[in-house]
């Protein structure tokens with residue numbers, strides 16, 4: 001059975017924790033998109049880890065971790081991550097990397113950095129991990145697939161083509177040092193030697209696993225609103241963040257994805273630029289940011305402070321719908337226990353009219369939040385395991401949001417660790 005764990009919002013919803021928790025019952029966990037640009041923070045018996053490329057199930061010794069063809073594979077970062085978790089006392093994980101995954105090259109990171117600098121005040125707020133240049137090259141058909149590392153003649157020919165193209169940009173647009181064929185080839189051969197032990201025909205492996213009734217989790221990065229098609233384009237990421245893409249990015253039949261767990265945070269946070277209708281500022285934002293997540297809402301990859309906002313029913317309803325949600329996991333609810341009253345964004349006012357359907361980006365820029373204020377519960381709910389034991393105002397908050405978004409909240413996360421979870425029937 002294949003289950004996807006994906007985000008409803010702008011990312012950082014707590015997918016890592018939910019995946020890590022669900023991985024207890026899983027045999028295989030697959031990353032199917034994105035790269036080392038975002039991160040998950042996982043707290044478990046071994047300690048606290050920031051993962052960027054490895055799937056969150058990597059901490060169990062019964063699971064196999066898979067990097068699917070849809071991922072932007074940063075080989076040095078992957079290996080550094082494997083080493084760091086092994087050094088942290090975690091048993092050496094079983095890892096398979098798709099022979100069709102493409103490789104993030106050093107020049108992708110340079111181009112990312114140069115382009116952000118060129119755009120200056122109009123930049124996208126990239127993490128400079130090379131993701132946008134990487135996916136551009138993939139679709140321009142000048143990327144390197146893992147299997148190509150093992151064909152030196154092909155590499156030499158392709159390196160020549162790539163260098164020719166890249167140097168035009170480096171020289172004329174960015175006025176930066178050009179790249180040399182020999183250096184690029186050496187980089188690729190180094191990657192070949194590092195990645196070789198992990199390379200496999202992942203879609204064939206997953207096909208067999210499905211035939212044999214294994215439990216497979218697809219782990220998404222970021223959330224619906226960062227999807228290049230359905231998100232807040234152009235302030236989006238460069239690969240699809242949707243469960244539907246899980247089929248493509250892992251190489252499995254779409255109809256095998258039976259459950260879609262969409263992770264939705266009990267308040268909003270976002271990184272990078274772009275419209276963020278329910279955003280809050282000043283002391284109100286600082287307090288939520290510092291209390292948020294586990295140790296504050298700061299990027300797992302960059303350490304950047306996240307933008308903060310109240311829960312957005314309009315964005316979350318859309319975010320859940322576009323994922324094809326079968327169950328919502330509602331996370332980080334414990335953090336709101338300090339508030340007397342909790343504003344919730346229930347509509348967008350655009351040119352004097354109120355909308356509850358998420359608009360396209362050009363309209364979104366004009367939207368003002370319509371807020372409804374709910375009473376807080378003023379207590380610490382961590383440690384509670386039964387839904388009925390939650391304070392009335394807390395249940396009221398959950399049920400109010402469930403009704404507004406129109407998808408069932410089946411799990412409530414009330415703390416960062418694996419056991420901080422309340423199931424609802």
Ligand code: GDP
Pocket residue numbers: 007011012013014015016017038039040041042043222292293294295300331332333334335413414415416417420
């Ligand atoms: P992801 O990218 O969607 O996996 O999200 P992140 O890992 O970036 O952000 C989630 C943060 O919230 C992490 O620091 C988690 O440890 C933490 N977290 C997840 N669920 C909960 C929760 O229910 N309560 C609290 N307090 N923290 C949580």
